[in-house]
Amino acid sequence: MQGRVYFYAISAVLMWSTTAALVKSLLTEIPT
Incomplete structure (x- = not known):
């Protein structure tokens, strides 16, 4: 259970x- 929470x-x-x-x-690509 603990490992699954860590993975998420x-x-x-x-x-x-x-x-x-x-x-x-x-x-950064689109000029404003």
């Missing part, structure tokens, strides 16, 4: 960091 936490962090990187690159 890691995947959530990975997902958030990838999403943040994508948004950051999109914002």
